Ligand code: SF4
Ligand code: SF4
């Protein structure tokens with residue numbers, strides 16, 4: 005049934021993504037594809053995989069943005085620009101339009117934990133749910149003709165055949181920088197909820213009215229480059245040298 | 260949005276078909292004449308043709324029947340259900356006209372109402388999507404309904420003129436609806452072209468408090484499903500030119516031809532003029548539908564620099 009759960013789900017499983025930490029390595033993209041191409045539903049196909057026009061289905065993609073401080077026309081004019089790597093997968097929205105538009109009942113939101121899934125055996129591949137998602141979190145698999153999306157690794161997080169440490173989404177498990185966190189955002193005491201409270205985690209495009217479960221942690225304020233100049237190791241002077249280095253400095257000067 | 264030919268064909272063809280069926284249901288024409296009998300058969304054929312072409316873009320058309328199940332939440336499902344139910348009064352009306360040569364008011368009027376509801380459901384599929392701000396307005400169903408009505412009266416004028424009765428009435432009403440439809444469309448376009456975007460790269464990333472956000476690198480260098488489906492962009496100057504072509508072909512020319520037909524009153528001129536009016540109107544409508552997709556910017560493009 006593509007009606008949304010009538011009452012708030014008791015658990016709100018989702019991800020918290022730390023934009024301060026993500027280094028844009030795309031490891032989660034690959035691990036997501038690897039896990040999900042052999043797991044839930046049809047494989048994630050690629051088209052023309054060895055040709056010039058390769059493309060394929062991904063449930064998680066990393067975009068990279070440049071943020072220019074207001075008032076600057078060119079980089080550095082009004083302050084320092086910064087690069088922010090931006091991982092994006094399904095946000096498991098509470099008011100998920102992708103679920104209610106689905107004509108077949110293939111798209112649904114689980115009443116117990118809020119995970120948004122596609123039952124591929126019902127999906128006709130009409131693509132309307134992808135149109136309705138402002139976040140670009142759904143991609144049609146061109147080989148199978150069904151809609152693919154992040155499953156929150158539902159086949160890992162409840163999977164008792166895996167070691168406990170692996171019962172988290174593949175992308176979270178893989179991230180070498182620890183930029184992705186998984187947990188229950190409906191429980192104010194959970195690690196992820198505390199992280200969101202402390203760091204001011206926010207929703208993407210709140211104006212779309214989708215009430216995403218996933219939260220993003222903002223990049224921390226950055227020390228200006230100039231403030232780091234004192235510790236710059238390249239400076240051509242030996243003023244503060246002490247001990248052995250002071251002696252060596254003196255000796256070398258004398259030679 | 261990518262203007263998929265199958266969807267453009269579907270909305271144009273089924274819009275005309277529903278329009279014709281709805282007008283036939285009003286009983287303005289003589290149901291015993293050959294051309295009205297043909298019209299009674301042509302309408303369901305156009306509708307069915309449109310529906311079939313819309314299934315062409317499905318990934319798994321063999322399961323299309325499942326789309327009838329979620330009418331409680333989905334406008335697409337409602338459209339499917341209504342489309343099928345509407346065939347019932349349309350076939351009854353067709354039977355009475357073709358076989359018995361008479362008009363059955365109950366079936367006719369119910370058919371008219373259901374045609375209207377079906378077209379409304381089609382329009383609401385688009386109008387209900389918040390991610391597509393261009394479509395997310397009450398003007399969208401208004402335009403779809405007016406265009407269907409205008410097309411219906413235009414086709415009915417052809418049937419009326421060739422049967423010898425009722426042509427002028429239909430032509431006169433058609434002219435009114437054509438004008439009304441393009442006025443509504445003009446409002447739709449004005450709204451679109453003065454829109455303040457609901458979502459921006461700043462709100463999409465939440466980084467607006469640091470500064471101006473601009474895409475630095477796409478996730479992959481090649482296109483993907485999203486950029487192919489939603490990344491279509493038509494140059495503004497072309498869009499303006501095309502909308503003028505649509506208004507002239509689909510509005511001005513048909514109205515002139517209808518006036519010619521009405522002034523001649525009877526004879527071959529009326530038939531030729533009304534047929535030409537339908538042809539030009541359909542051409543204008545295809546351009547209008549192409550722009551409907553091509554001009555709509557999807558919110559996801561905030562992540563793709565488009
Ligand atoms: S991010 Fe998109 S696909 Fe995921 S729940 Fe929200 S609207 Fe649906
Ligand atoms: S593509 Fe599949 S899941 Fe999406 S709306 Fe259509 S039937 Fe539902």
Ligand code: SF4
Pocket residue numbers: 035036037039040063064093094153154155156157173174175176
């Ligand atoms: S939770 Fe699983 S499916 Fe979702 S992005 Fe991470 S790895 Fe992919």
